[in-house]
Amino acid sequence: MLAVHFGAGNIGRGFIGQLLHNAGYEICFVDVNEEIINELNKKKSYTVMLADRTQEKIKITNVRGINSLKDPQEVTKIIAKADIVTTAVGPTILPRIAKLIADGLIERETNLEKPLNIIACENMIGGSSYLRDEVYAYMTFSQKVKTDQSVYFPDAAVDRIVPIQSHEDALLVAVEPFYEWVIEKSKMKGDLPAINGVTYVDDLLPYIERKLFTVNTGHAATAYLGNYYGIQTIKDAIANENIRQIVRQIMKETGALLVKKYHFDPEEHNLYIEKILNRFENEYISDEVTRVARSPIRKLGANDRFIKPARELMEFGIQPKYLAKVIAVALSYKNNDDHEAIELQSYLKDHTVEQLFVKYSELSDCKELINLIIKEYDQIEKDLYIQM
Ligand SMILES: NC(=O)c1ccc[n+]([C@@H]2O[C@H](COP(=O)([O-])OP(=O)(O)OC[C@H]3O[C@@H](n4cnc5c(N)ncnc54)[C@H](O)[C@@H]3O)[C@@H](O)[C@H]2O)c1
Numbered sequence: 001m002l003a004v005h006f007g008a009g010n011i012g013r014g015f016i017g018q019l020l021h022n023a024g025y026e027i028c029f030v031d032v033n034e035e036i037i038n039e040l041n042k043k044k045s046y047t048v049m050l051a052d053r054t055q056e057k058i059k060i061t062n063v064r065g066i067n068s069l070k071d072p073q074e075v076t077k078i079i080a081k082a083d084i085v086t087t088a089v090g091p092t093i094l095p096r097i098a099k100l101i102a103d104g105l106i107e108r109e110t111n112l113e114k115p116l117n118i119i120a121c122e123n124m125i126g127g128s129s130y131l132r133d134e135v136y137a138y139m140t141f142s143q144k145v146k147t148d149q150s151v152y153f154p155d156a157a158v159d160r161i162v163p164i165q166s167h168e169d170a171l172l173v174a175v176e177p178f179y180e181w182v183i184e185k186s187k188m189k190g191d192l193p194a195i196n197g198v199t200y201v202d203d204l205l206p207y208i209e210r211k212l213f214t215v216n217t218g219h220a221a222t223a224y225l226g227n228y229y230g231i232q233t234i235k236d237a238i239a240n241e242n243i244r245q246i247v248r249q250i251m252k253e254t255g256a257l258l259v260k261k262y263h264f265d266p267e268e269h270n271l272y273i274e275k276i277l278n279r280f281e282n283e284y285i286s287d288e289v290t291r292v293a294r295s296p297i298r299k300l301g302a303n304d305r306f307i308k309p310a311r312e313l314m315e316f317g318i319q320p321k322y323l324a325k326v327i328a329v330a331l332s333y334k335n336n337d338d339h340e341a342i343e344l345q346s347y348l349k350d351h352t353v354e355q356l357f358v359k360y361s362e363l364s365d366c367k368e369l370i371n372l373i374i375k376e377y378d379q380i381e382k383d384l385y386i387q388m
C-alpha cells in the first residue's frame, strides 16, 4: 500500500508518517525542502522520539521523498498510483499543491474497487473540502465527474504538539506522546483505511471545533501573551500564573460555546481543558512562542480559533471578554521573520483597528465584537499590568 504525504515537516514526519507506517503503508513524502528530501532518500527511514520521561525512539522505515519543485512529474505519477494521499503543509499552502494533485488524479485510472482518500491534516475547519475545491479548479467538467466516482476528500482533525526541531539528525522528530486523528467517514465510500489510532466519525464539526477552539485557541493565546511579556517558550509562558489564568478563562469561554453548540458534558470538557494546560507545560518540549503565534493574519481569520468562537458567543448573548483581550494582545505581535506579522503591523500604521478587523476578520457586520476588542485594546496595558 502506498501513501503520498505532502509536507515532510513536524506533523508530517512526527505524526501522520508514524501512523501510516504502523498501518503498513510505504510512504512517499512530497516537499520543497531539499535537505529533508535528500535525507529521506539517503536513509529511507527516520526516527520519532517521544518527548517524555522515556524518550522512546520509534523507527519509521520504508519511506522516501520527492522534491516537488524539481520533479513535479514524479509527483503526478506517484499520485496516480497512491492508495491514500495526506497533507500537512499549512492551510495557506494547500492551493499551491492543488495543481499537482489534480494532474495526478487526471492520470489515475478510475478504479471503483480502489477508492482514493485525500485527507488534509491541517488546523482548519473543512481542510479537505477546501483542498477539493482548489483541486477541482484545475479540472474540466468530465474530469471532475470521473474523479467523483472514486476519489474522496474527508475532512479531518489532527492533534499532537510537535515543536520546531533542531537535532544533528535532520530527520529526527521529537513529539509529545498524546495524539488524536479524527476523520469524517460520511464523506468516504468503501472500506475505511485501517489506520490504528484514527477515529472515524459521521460528523467532524464537533471534533474539529473542539480541538481548534480549545487546544489552538489556548495555545495561540499563550503564545501572544507570552510574546507580549518577552517570554520565549510556551512552557515558560504557561508557567506564569497570570497568563495561565487568562488562558484558562479563554478556554472556559470557548468551552461555554462548545457545550451550548454540541452538548458536550461540562465536567468532561473542563477535564479536557485542564489536560491541555498540562500538555502546554510539558518540560520535555521546548516550543517557541513564535511557532505557535505564526501567521497572525490566518489566526485572526473569520473561521479560525479566535474570531469564530468570539463571534458565535456574541450571537448567544455572551460577552467573550477574555477572547477579546487576547485578540487585542495579538495585534501587538511583531516578528520580522513572519510575513503576516509584518503585513499586520504595516496595515496598522495607516489604518484603524476597526478597519483591520473588517479587512482581515470579515467583521463588517459585527461591530459589537469590534467595539469589545477596541475597548480591550485601549485598556490592555493597564489591565495586564495590574494582572501581572
Ligand atoms: N506542529 C504541530 O504541532 C501541528 C499539530 C497539528 C496540526 N498541525 C498542522 O499541520 C500543518 C503543518 O504544520 P507543521 O508544524 O508540520 O509545519 P512545518 O513547517 O514543520 O511543515 C510543513 C512542511 O510543508 C512543506 N511545504 C511547504 N510548501 C510546500 C509545498 N508547496 N509542497 C510540499 N510541501 C511544502 C515545508 O517545507 C515543511 O516541511 C499545519 O496546517 C499545522 O497547523 C501542526
Ligand SMILES: O=P(O)(O)OC[C@@H](O)[C@@H](O)[C@H](O)[C@H](O)CO
Pocket: 123, 158, 159, 160, 161, 162, 215, 216, 219, 220, 291, 292, 293, 294, 295
Ligand atoms: O499550526 P498552527 O499555526 O495552526 O498553530 C500552532 C500550534 O498551536 C499548533 O501547531 C499545535 O501545536 C497543534 O495544533 C497541536 O495539535
